[in-house]
Amino acid sequence: MAEPQRVRDLPEDVDTDDCMTSYTHIYSPDLLKDQVAFITGGGTGIGLRIAEVLMRHGCDTVIASRNLEKLTEAAKKLMAATGRRCLPLTIDVRQPQTISAAVDETLKELGRIDILINNAAGNFLCPAISLSFNAFKTVLEIDTLGTFNTSKVVYEKWFKDHGGAIVNISATLGYRGQALQVHAGSAKAANDAMTKHLAVEWGPSGVRVNTLAPGPISGTEGFHRLGGNIADSMGAFSSIPLQRAGNKTEMAHSVLFLASRASSYVTGHIMVADGGSWLTSANDVSMLLGIASSQSAKL
Ligand code: NAP
Numbered sequence: 001m002a003e004p005q006r007v008r009d010l011p012e013d014v015d016t017d018d019c020m021t022s023y024t025h026i027y028s029p030d031l032l033k034d035q036v037a038f039i040t041g042g043g044t045g046i047g048l049r050i051a052e053v054l055m056r057h058g059c060d061t062v063i064a065s066r067n068l069e070k071l072t073e074a075a076k077k078l079m080a081a082t083g084r085r086c087l088p089l090t091i092d093v094r095q096p097q098t099i100s101a102a103v104d105e106t107l108k109e110l111g112r113i114d115i116l117i118n119n120a121a122g123n124f125l126c127p128a129i130s131l132s133f134n135a136f137k138t139v140l141e142i143d144t145l146g147t148f149n150t151s152k153v154v155y156e157k158w159f160k161d162h163g164g165a166i167v168n169i170s171a172t173l174g175y176r177g178q179a180l181q182v183h184a185g186s187a188k189a190a191n192d193a194m195t196k197h198l199a200v201e202w203g204p205s206g207v208r209v210n211t212l213a214p215g216p217i218s219g220t221e222g223f224h225r226l227g228g229n230i231a232d233s234m235g236a237f238s239s240i241p242l243q244r245a246g247n248k249t250e251m252a253h254s255v256l257f258l259a260s261r262a263s264s265y266v267t268g269h270i271m272v273a274d275g276g277s278w279l280t281s282a283n284d285v286s287m288l289l290g291i292a293s294s295q296s297a298k299l
Pocket of ligand 1: 041042044047121123170218
């Protein structure tokens with residue numbers, strides 16, 4: 001008879017935007033040796049942990065977003081924890097010229113790009129009726145236009161001639177029309193389509209395009225803003241098949257698979273890493289409105 005499965009076999013993580021004090025490799029530590037990854041939103045949350053885990057597998061990274069101070073602090077922590085290079089660069093994914101300048105700087109400083117992680121996003125809970133036209137537009141601009149802009153610049157400047165792997169960070173919000181999330185759900189649904197379109201068009205250039213769709217992930221701004229701590233204390237995660245939120249290292253491990261040669265024949269794929277959450281979690285407008293108002297009361 002098969003041994004019972006260990007459901008609590010979680011990788012290390014820390015809830016803050018710090019690096020892990022210990023890390024147990026699952027994959028070969030050389031998996032990404034001397035590769036370079038460009039990670040949007042790599043200075044915080046899931047993006048920072050993705051940067052750390054890729055670096056712990058031999059990769060140098062660029063972490064790119066708007067706040068240089070935050071990025072510089074994160075880059076110092078990442079280099080100290082992993083011994084690899086990390087270049088903090090300012091971009092706004094809504095402005096292609098800022099991406100273009102950062103990609104030029106990356107190629108000048110690090111000489112190549114093997115992996116692009118489109119992780120930058122903005123999100124909050126808001127009923128559609130209260131969402132301003134501008135708020136809806138801004139989320140689409142950051143999440144969707146930002147993913148297209150960054151992919152196109154990196155493709156034109158490097159991937160078209162050298163190949164590479166793109167991993168987009170999505171969400172499961174649109175699968176069942178999650179209440180209070182029409183902005184992010186619509187933006188990520190567009191990105192999931194973009195994953196397939198670009199996989200088809202860029203496959204012949206040796207570019208794989210895949211997506212990771214996380215569920216609720218602890219120790220992130222998204223988790224905090226979307227009421228994760230309150231949902232946890234209310235026992236909401238007991239309705240998830242795996243009975244818990246995920247952690248950032250688990251997301252980074254899924255990205256590592258999609259970004260590396262471990263998935264060399266995989267493209268156009270949306271990989272859901274949510275403990276089965278979207279299949280069973282409540283999509284109750286009144287309950288979510290309660291969480292949203294208690295969150296905004298705390299802000
Ligand atoms: P986070 O820490 O808030 O990360 C978002 C990052 O995006 C920040 O580092 C931010 O940096 C950057 N950013 C925002 N606007 C930008 C812009 N215009 N240009 C460039 N960078 C920009 O959030 P997170 O929770 O870790 O989320 C990371 C990804 O996972 C997102 O794509 C999110 O949708 C997805 N996700 C998260 C969860 C979750 O539970 N946390 C669940 C499902 C999906 P600056 O402020 O410096 O620009």
